[in-house]
Amino acid sequence: MKTASPFLEIDADAARVTVRLDGADLSLPAGANLAAALLAAGVPVFRHTPVSGAPRGPFCMMGACFDCLVEVDGVTRQACLLTVEEGLEIVRAGPATAESADAS
Amino acid sequence: MQADLVVIGAGPAGMAAAATATEAGLSVVILDEQARAGGQIYRDVTRSAARRGDILGQDYSAGLPLAAGLEQPSITHVTRATVWQIAPDGAVAYSVDGRGAIVHGRRVLLATGALERPMPVPGWTLPGVMTAGAGQILIKESGVVAGRAVLAGSGPLLYLIAAQMVRAGTPPLALVETQSRRDTVAALRHLGGALRGWRYLVKGLSMLAEIRRAGVPRYTAASDIAVAGTDRAEALSFVAGGKRHRIACETVFLHHGVVPNMQAARSLDIPHRWNAAQACFVPETDPWGRTEIPNVFIAGDGAGIGGAKAAEQAGRLAALEAARDLDRISADARDRAAAPVRAALRGELAVRPFLDRAYPPYAAALQPADATVVCRCEEVTAGDIRGYAALGCKGPNQTKAFGRPGMGPCQGRYCGLTVVSILAAETGQGMDETGYYRVRPPLKPVTLGELAAMEETPAEDPAVMAADGR
Ligand code: FES
Numbered sequence: 001m002k003t004a005s006p007f008l009e010i011d012a013d014a015a016r017v018t019v020r021l022d023g024a025d026l027s028l029p030a031g032a033n034l035a036a037a038l039l040a041a042g043v044p045v046f047r048h049t050p051v052s053g054a055p056r057g058p059f060c061m062m063g064a065c066f067d068c069l070v071e072v073d074g075v076t077r078q079a080c081l082l083t084v085e086e087g088l089e090i091v092r093a094g095p096a097t098a099e100s101a102d103a104s
Numbered sequence: 105m106q107a108d109l110v111v112i113g114a115g116p117a118g119m120a121a122a123a124t125a126t127e128a129g130l131s132v133v134i135l136d137e138q139a140r141a142g143g144q145i146y147r148d149v150t151r152s153a154a155r156r157g158d159i160l161g162q163d164y165s166a167g168l169p170l171a172a173g174l175e176q177p178s179i180t181h182v183t184r185a186t187v188w189q190i191a192p193d194g195a196v197a198y199s200v201d202g203r204g205a206i207v208h209g210r211r212v213l214l215a216t217g218a219l220e221r222p223m224p225v226p227g228w229t230l231p232g233v234m235t236a237g238a239g240q241i242l243i244k245e246s247g248v249v250a251g252r253a254v255l256a257g258s259g260p261l262l263y264l265i266a267a268q269m270v271r272a273g274t275p276p277l278a279l280v281e282t283q284s285r286r287d288t289v290a291a292l293r294h295l296g297g298a299l300r301g302w303r304y305l306v307k308g309l310s311m312l313a314e315i316r317r318a319g320v321p322r323y324t325a326a327s328d329i330a331v332a333g334t335d336r337a338e339a340l341s342f343v344a345g346g347k348r349h350r351i352a353c354e355t356v357f358l359h360h361g362v363v364p365n366m367q368a369a370r371s372l373d374i375p376h377r378w379n380a381a382q383a384c385f386v387p388e389t390d391p392w393g394r395t396e397i398p399n400v401f402i403a404g405d406g407a408g409i410g411g412a413k414a415a416e417q418a419g420r421l422a423a424l425e426a427a428r429d430l431d432r433i434s435a436d437a438r439d440r441a442a443a444p445v446r447a448a449l450r451g452e453l454a455v456r457p458f459l460d461r462a463y464p465p466y467a468a469a470l471q472p473a474d475a476t477v478v479c480r481c482e483e484v485t486a487g488d489i490r491g492y493a494a495l496g497c498k499g500p501n502q503t504k505a506f507g508r509p510g511m512g513p514c515q516g517r518y519c520g521l522t523v524v525s526i527l528a529a530e531t532g533q534g535m536d537e538t539g540y541y542r543v544r545p546p547l548k549p550v551t552l553g554e555l556a557a558m559e560e561t562p563a564e565d566p567a568v569m570a571a572d573g574r
Contacts, residue, residue: 006251006252007249007251008248008250008251010243010248010249010272011155033246036242039248045335046231055230055335056229056231057232057336060219060220060518062237064219066513066514067229075202075551
C-alpha cells in the first residue's frame with residue numbers, strides 16, 4: 001500500500017499501528033494526525049467530489065475546508081481532526097461511490 | 105455546565121484571555137477543536153516545541169507559557185470540542201467525539217482566529233495543493249515536511265515556512281511571490297510604523313537571508329499563476345520577469361494573507377465592515393472586544409488581523425472587561441491592568457500598515473478567470489458567479505437561488521470573500537453593500553445522534569447541514 005510519498009517525516013520514531021485503508025493494511029504512526037499520517041504514507045487523494053468526481057486531498061489541515069473527508073469506522077469525518085489508532089477502518093469515496101459519501 | 109466566561113478557541117487570544125479572566129476571579133471553560141492547546145499558530149506547542157523548536161523557531165516556542173497558563177483549577181479546557189451553535193444568551197452547543205453538550209457562559213469570547221484568504225487559481229483544488237498554513241501545521245504537529253514543494257503568493261508567512269523548510273533540510277524548490285516593487289515603494293509611506301515594529305522587519309530580513317543562503321530561487325511580481333496536473337499537482341506555472349516559468353513539483357503551498365474567521369460572529373448577526381487596507385470584513389467591536397450583543401466579545405485575529413502577539417494582548421483586554429462587567433474588578437482596576445496591555449498591543453500593531461501595503465493579495469485570485477473554481481465544495485466557477493450577476497443577482501445570499509456556492513460543508517469559509525468580490529466588481533456596488541453569506545447554525549455538520557445525546561436540544565433543524573441563506 002505504501003507508495004513513494006512527497007512528504008518526509010522529520011522524527012519518525014513513533015510506534016506504528018495497522019489501519020485498513022479501502023480494505024488494505026497500512027502501517028501508520030500511533031497517535032499521529034490521521035490526515036498527516038496518510039499524506040506521509042503516500043496517500044494524496046482522500047476522496048472524490050460528489051459533483052464532478054474530481055480527486056481531493058487535505059487543503060487546510062485545520063478543520064475548515066472539509067476536503068479531507070473520509071469514512072472512518074462507518075462515519076464520514078475530517079481526517080485532519082482525527083488521531084491514528086490501531087484498527088481504524090478508513091474508506092475513501094471513489095468517483096463512483098461519491099454520492100453515498102457526501103457528508104450531507 | 106456553567107462558567108463565568110466561555111472562551112471559544114485555544115489560540116493566543118483564547119489562552120491569554122482564559123488566564124487573565126481566572127486571575128480576576130472568573131471561572132472559565134475554554135472549548136477548542138484540537139487535542140492540545142495552541143491554536144494554529146502554536147499548534148501542538150506543548151509537544152512539539154521540545155522536539156522541533158530548532159526548526160520552528162523562537163516565535164513558536166513563545167506559545168509555551170500561554171499553554172501552561174491553562175493549567176489551573178478554575179479553567180476547564182475541553183479538547184476536541186467542535187462548537188456548532190452559539191446563542192446570544194451565552195449557551196454554547198458543542199460536540200466531543202460525536203457527543204453533544206451545552207455550556208452556559210455568562211459571557212462568551214469568540215477567539216476563533218483567522219483563515220487563509222482563499223486563493224483560487226487554476227488547479228487549486230488538486231490534491232497536493234494546500235495552504236501555506238497547512239504546510240506549517242504539518243511541520244508543527246506531525247513533523248511532516250513536503251519534499252518537493254513550491255510556495256506561491258505573498259506575505260511574511262511564506263518566508264517563515266520557507267525558512268522552516270530550509271532548517272528541516274528540505275528547502276522549497278522555489279518561492280514565487282506576487283507582490284511587486286511598486287508595492288514595496290508604496291509601503292515605504294508606512295515606514296514610521298514599520299520602524300516602531302522593527303523586530304518584525306529584522307526577523308523578515310533574516311529569514312530572507314536564510315532562504316537566499318539555501319539557494320532557493322525567488323521570483324517576485326509573478327502573475328498568471330496556475331497549478332498543472334490531472335489527478336494531483338505536478339507543476340506550478342507562472343509569468344515573472346516577462347517569461348513563463350514551469351516548476352515541476354509535488355506540493356504547492358498557497359498563501360496571500362489571512363482573514364478573520366467570521367463564521368461564529370456571522371452566525372450571531374454581529375455587524376461586519378469591509379476593511380480596505382486588510383481586504384477583509386472585520387466585525388464591529390469596541391476597544392475591549394465587545395460586540396453589539398452584550399454578552400459576546402471577540403478578540404484576536406477574528407476581530408481583525410494583528411498576528412499572534414497582538415491577539416494575546418486583545419484576549420487580555422477582553423477578559424479584563426468581562427471581569428469588570430461581572431463586578432469582579434472595578435473599572436479602575438480594569439484600566440490600571442489594561443494600560444500596559446494596550447501599550448503592548450499598539451507596539452504589535454505598528455508594523456501592520458507597512459505589511460498590509462507591502463504584501464497585498466494576489467489580484468488575479470481576487471477576480472479569478474471564468475473557468476477557475478471558486479467554491480471548492482460545490483465546484484462553482486468564477487464564470488458561474490458572473491453569470492448569476494448578469495441575471496440580476498446582487499448579493500451572495502441570492503447566489504444560492506442560482507447555484508450552490510457556499511452551501512457545501514465548508515459553509516463558504518473558502519469561497520465567501522471571492523464570491524463577494526466578484527459580485528461587487530460585476531454590479532459596481534461596494535463590498536459592504538454586496539454583503540456576505542448569512543451564516544446559520546450548525547457551524548459544523550452535526551448528526552442526529554449528537555443531538556440525541558444531548559439533554560437540551562436546540563431549536564435549529566439538525567438536518568440543516570450548511571448555511572442556508574434563510
Ligand atoms: S484538511 Fe481542511 S478540513 Fe481537514
